[in-house]
Amino acid sequence: MTKNFAIAPNAPATVRGGGVEQEQFLSILSREEAFRRFEAAVFPRPPASEQCALEDALGRVLAADLVSPIDVPPFDRSNVDGFAVQSNDLATRGQANPARLALNPETLACGVAPTLSVSSGTATPISTGGMVPRGADAIVMVEHTQPLEDDAVEVRRAASAGQFISYAGSDIARGEMLLRAGTVIGSREIGMAAACGLARLPVARKVKVAVLSTGDELAQPGQALGPASVYDTNGAIIAAAVFENGGVPDFLGAFPDDEDKLEAAMRAALATHDMIILSGGTSKGAGDVSHRIVARLGQPGIVAHGVALKPGKPLCLAVCEAKPVVILPGFPTSAMFTFHDMIAPILRRMAGLPPRAETRVSVRVPVRIASELGRTEFTMVSLVQGDDGLIAYPTGKGSGAITSFSQADGFLRIEALADHLPAGAQAEVTLFTPHLRIPDLVIIGSHCTGLDPVLAPLARDGLTVRSLSVGSLGGLAAAKRGECDLAPIHLYDPQTDSYNARFLADGLELVAGWRRMQGIAFRAGDQRFEGAGANEAVANALADPDCLMVNRNQGAGTRILIDRLLGQHRPGGYWNQPRSHNAVAAAIAQERADWGVTIEPVAKAAGLGFIPLTEESYDFVLVSARKQRSAVQAFLSALHAPESREALKQAGFRPA
Numbered sequence: 001m002t003k004n005f006a007i008a009p010n011a012p013a014t015v016r017g018g019g020v021e022q023e024q025f026l027s028i029l030s031r032e033e034a035f036r037r038f039e040a041a042v043f044p045r046p047p048a049s050e051q052c053a054l055e056d057a058l059g060r061v062l063a064a065d066l067v068s069p070i071d072v073p074p075f076d077r078s079n080v081d082g083f084a085v086q087s088n089d090l091a092t093r094g095q096a097n098p099a100r101l102a103l104n105p106e107t108l109a110c111g112v113a114p115t116l117s118v119s120s121g122t123a124t125p126i127s128t129g130g131m132v133p134r135g136a137d138a139i140v141m142v143e144h145t146q147p148l149e150d151d152a153v154e155v156r157r158a159a160s161a162g163q164f165i166s167y168a169g170s171d172i173a174r175g176e177m178l179l180r181a182g183t184v185i186g187s188r189e190i191g192m193a194a195a196c197g198l199a200r201l202p203v204a205r206k207v208k209v210a211v212l213s214t215g216d217e218l219a220q221p222g223q224a225l226g227p228a229s230v231y232d233t234n235g236a237i238i239a240a241a242v243f244e245n246g247g248v249p250d251f252l253g254a255f256p257d258d259e260d261k262l263e264a265a266m267r268a269a270l271a272t273h274d275m276i277i278l279s280g281g282t283s284k285g286a287g288d289v290s291h292r293i294v295a296r297l298g299q300p301g302i303v304a305h306g307v308a309l310k311p312g313k314p315l316c317l318a319v320c321e322a323k324p325v326v327i328l329p330g331f332p333t334s335a336m337f338t339f340h341d342m343i344a345p346i347l348r349r350m351a352g353l354p355p356r357a358e359t360r361v362s363v364r365v366p367v368r369i370a371s372e373l374g375r376t377e378f379t380m381v382s383l384v385q386g387d388d389g390l391i392a393y394p395t396g397k398g399s400g401a402i403t404s405f406s407q408a409d410g411f412l413r414i415e416a417l418a419d420h421l422p423a424g425a426q427a428e429v430t431l432f433t434p435h436l437r438i439p440d441l442v443i444i445g446s447h448c449t450g451l452d453p454v455l456a457p458l459a460r461d462g463l464t465v466r467s468l469s470v471g472s473l474g475g476l477a478a479a480k481r482g483e484c485d486l487a488p489i490h491l492y493d494p495q496t497d498s499y500n501a502r503f504l505a506d507g508l509e510l511v512a513g514w515r516r517m518q519g520i521a522f523r524a525g526d527q528r529f530e531g532a533g534a535n536e537a538v539a540n541a542l543a544d545p546d547c548l549m550v551n552r553n554q555g556a557g558t559r560i561l562i563d564r565l566l567g568q569h570r571p572g573g574y575w576n577q578p579r580s581h582n583a584v585a586a587a588i589a590q591e592r593a594d595w596g597v598t599i600e601p602v603a604k605a606a607g608l609g610f611i612p613l614t615e616e617s618y619d620f621v622l623v624s625a626r627k628q629r630s631a632v633q634a635f636l637s638a639l640h641a642p643e644s645r646e647a648l649k650q651a652g653f654r655p656a
């Protein structure tokens, strides 16, 4: 699979890669230029709107400013049941000197237009909501009056001008701005429109967005996962993000790399939708069919293919028959980031919504972040509170990981001309949500599934926990800098043949966590390992040239164990050095390797056989200055609670 992203003249090139004829990108545009071209092609004219009946308006987006055609209330209106009077007649009245007012011969119930004036010395009976008659300037409540003989009423209180009257237009004045274009119509907005008598509202046309995933490897959630296949993440997440940005998503499924079938689906989608979003297959060779289809789908066609953006380089933006057609990169974080950066603004405008409100915060970056020269790079980050402001940790798993995007608080930008951001640099982070919730407890270090049962009671009590896995050494450094409450570590010290305690520094203390049995994992039934002791198992493995191992990365505690087991031997698979216990188990379970060293709970969960070697200690470095914080205390009680200890045992750990 050859990918060539060099800046080239604006003409398709064809190269040979791995025996497969494939096309390269036309030319790489800057992010700004690509967006400008896309926007210009989508909006030669303003987005479409339509009239919508008030009863159907819930959730729609107002397409134009709405001005009230009438006064609300439309007339001066009584707020109480009582009598319409002239306030002058009652100015000096009270219990001791009541007034006698003659009743006018009409009663102003709601909906009755007055025919008689109220003159001095008279009163007209009026209901709450009744129209104030000519001449009257105040209402007295019925409770403050006494009926008299001969159609008269006694009033025992003074009245001030205007009392109990709502004047015409006091609620909404004719010509007043009712609602702004771009407002999402909810029950309150419907109430305002109804009060003004508006039966139909101008709303943005619904934007129907077809979402398609591409790739032979994709299985839908709920289906069984075949060998070498992955679940379709992009279909679900893009459909949801379309909805969040005012569109009506229509997920059409995942399509194998079959040009005819995909083209038929895209043509059908183009006829019935306002926008098409594909993901995957924008840059690869053999299966790279989508952009060839897009190129012949309609005018003006592809406006940008290849953007100097990271993540997002293979992004393809097209407009076919006035409809945006987009191919997002297949990597989930690339797909989501480019959607939010380049597609959401267009979709929102089509849907009549204002641009998303962006909140930015200042942060310090604790570690060096490398960046590719020539591409504007966006690094997804998680934020924690440091002693002197916010600290941004790169989520660090790369564009292929869904969590790089889904677990980040926001992103920071590294300009195309920089090749890194130095440790300690100040930066601005754009948040994914308008408000940042600072976590109550911050745990930075080595991750272990044993943490989950320990943290469960904290979540139940409403505490938020941020857990960043940066490895034991990264966690230790973060604890020394005071960036976290706790750093889980499992660091072996060969000199003392002990774990963790030797790595502490001033201001840090150790809280005992649990032990994890490490051992040799193999597929159950493998006669080279089944029933053997550790040394015998390794000897059998070394004796068989077909037996492949899976190693661990340099620096991992487990690697030290493996090196001791192997001595000077370098069997097949030695250079396969993944960074996690789970990757070791997966390699063995999937027969890409035959044996490796991992922890017992992970081997058991993968259904593997296990030969115990030695226990390692997984403990917590506690930043002493933070010990009294209530979230830290809650963690310590959860760690020592009998329920957590039981749950840890169930999961195969041995609580200290």
Ligand SMILES: Nc1nc2c(c(=O)[nH]1)N[C@H]1C(S)=C(S)[C@@H](COP(=O)(O)OP(=O)(O)OC[C@H]3O[C@@H](n4cnc5c(N)ncnc54)[C@H](O)[C@@H]3O)O[C@H]1N2
Binding pocket: 001, 002, 003, 004, 005, 213, 214, 215, 217, 218, 230, 231, 232, 233, 234, 235, 279, 280, 281, 282, 283, 284, 311, 312, 313, 314, 328, 329, 330, 331, 332, 334, 399, 400
């Ligand atoms: N030799 C090179 N290889 C790659 C380069 C490069 O410059 N040279 N660029 C990388 C970059 S950057 C990206 S981004 C990806 C994008 O590739 P495509 O857009 O062509 O996507 P695919 O090859 O189809 O898939 C990539 C990856 O993503 C997974 N995927 C695809 N669709 C989905 C989905 N709906 N849900 C979950 N995961 C999906 C797919 O399985 C692959 O793992 O290319 C790099 N390679």
Ligand code: MOO
Binding pocket: 309, 310, 311, 312, 313, 314, 329, 331, 334, 335, 399, 400
């Ligand atoms: O451009 Mo890719 O989208 O970096 O991950």
